[in-house]
Amino acid sequence: MRAESxxxxxxxxxxxxxxxxxxxxxxxxxxxxxxxxxxRCIKVYRINSRTVRLNGLFAPEHGE
Structure with missing residues (x-):
């Protein structure tokens, strides 16, 4: 700043x-x-042949 000022x-x-x-x-x-x-991310887990689990993280504007 000294030289510039x-x-x-x-x-x-x-x-x-x-x-x-x-x-x-x-x-x-x-x-x-x-x-x-x-x-942001989304993960899909198949727990057994009939159950699916979702885990996600979204930006605030997409989570509302």
Whole structure:
């Protein structure tokens, strides 16, 4: 930040810091939104010839 902010006014540094925060948040938001989709799964077990067991994990929007 030192090299990037040299010669900038306090207002310009504040704007720069906000842009950096917003960019970091965008990356974090994308990861948080992707994680539930990556974690989803469904497993089917046949316990005996007539009984089937399902076990699943769904993203919140698909579980409702």
């Amino acid at each position: 040299s010669g900038l006014t306090a207002d310009e540094v504040l704007k720069w810091a906000r842009r950096m925060r917003d960019q970091d948040d965008e990356a974090g938001t994308a990861v948080r939104e992707k994680q539930p989709r990556d974690d």
